Amino acid sequence: MQYFPAALQELADQFARLPGIGGKTAQRLAFHVLGLPMSEAEAFANAIIEAKNTVHTCPVCQNLTDREICHICNDDMRDRSLICVVAEPKDVISMERAREFSGVYHVLHGVISPLNHVYQDDIRIKELLQRVAQGTVREVIMATNPDTEGEATAMYISRLLRPMEVKVTRLAYGVPVGSQLEYADEITLSRALEGRQEI
């Protein structure tokens, strides 16, 4: 027996396909959209189509952009001999917030994760190797997440880069600024000790 009107059920099904949205939440969202004025519902639908139509990856760094080449790759003030490799577009934003990095980026769009069926050819490693092969890159900073998969991906890529005569570095491990030693885990603390620097 069908309980909801078909179009409402279809909308709820669409919401339920989104990551982290369960059946009940999807239903609630569908009801919410149904309660919106037509103009707002249209704005929502248009935003989906617009994003799909105008946003694509930068052919240089693979970051998302709506221009031919993204604004960072296009910026003449940036040091193009220094590439920071991150897993996701949102990581570029985090790095930019630090206002410390003056080089350019390379976005992998994922990390190697065999458990989730993501292998080396599924992320944009090939494009990175091509950039480095051009010979103008001085240093590649691996800035994938400091978790198991991020580490493994950084290791894998750095091994591929080794024969290319480019300096490969990794973000420093240590205790977060403003945190308390009491709450730092053992591995972080031991890494912070290993990486201690003279003051």
Add this chain to the structure above:
Amino acid sequence: MQYFPAALQELADQFARLPGIGGKTAQRLAFHVLGLPMSEAEAFANAIIEAKNTVHTCPVCQNLTDREICHICNDDMRDRSLICVVAEPKDVISMERAREFSGVYHVLHGVISPLNHVYQDDIRIKELLQRVAQGTVREVIMATNPDTEGEATAMYISRLLRPMEVKVTRLAYGVPVGSQLEYADEITLSRALEGRQEI
């Protein structure tokens, strides 16, 4: 400084307007939609417009439907002299699942809740009074939620119905079937005692 392409930001903003979706989740959903094939993104956008275009409230019971009159109001097997008043369309589905009720429904689309700026004229009480005023209704069952606002709404409506010579009833309170007394709260238990029946 703008970090994301405008169209992506706009899509994330649209998601963030949905109830219960925060900024980070909205961003994640926007990225997900961006990763969909164009055909699936279009299906999502169309589902929004389709739902808005085809789903409306039944002129009789105010439930959501895509027909002129909803399938329950249209069903000749249903007892139209018995109206079950619920707060939301999803409550109709819960009642139907019980397969016990053979009457028709009236959906209020909310409950009176001054704290949330929902007053008696904001929900479909007027339409219920009009139905009852036609004189063919024998009994009105108040099936709003057994919480403060549901109670208050049921009380308010039953007071309006009193002069109309119609029987007004409320769903029974008591311990849920299959539950354990140990976990029942005191108010539920005392209501279950009050409403005890001979076996």
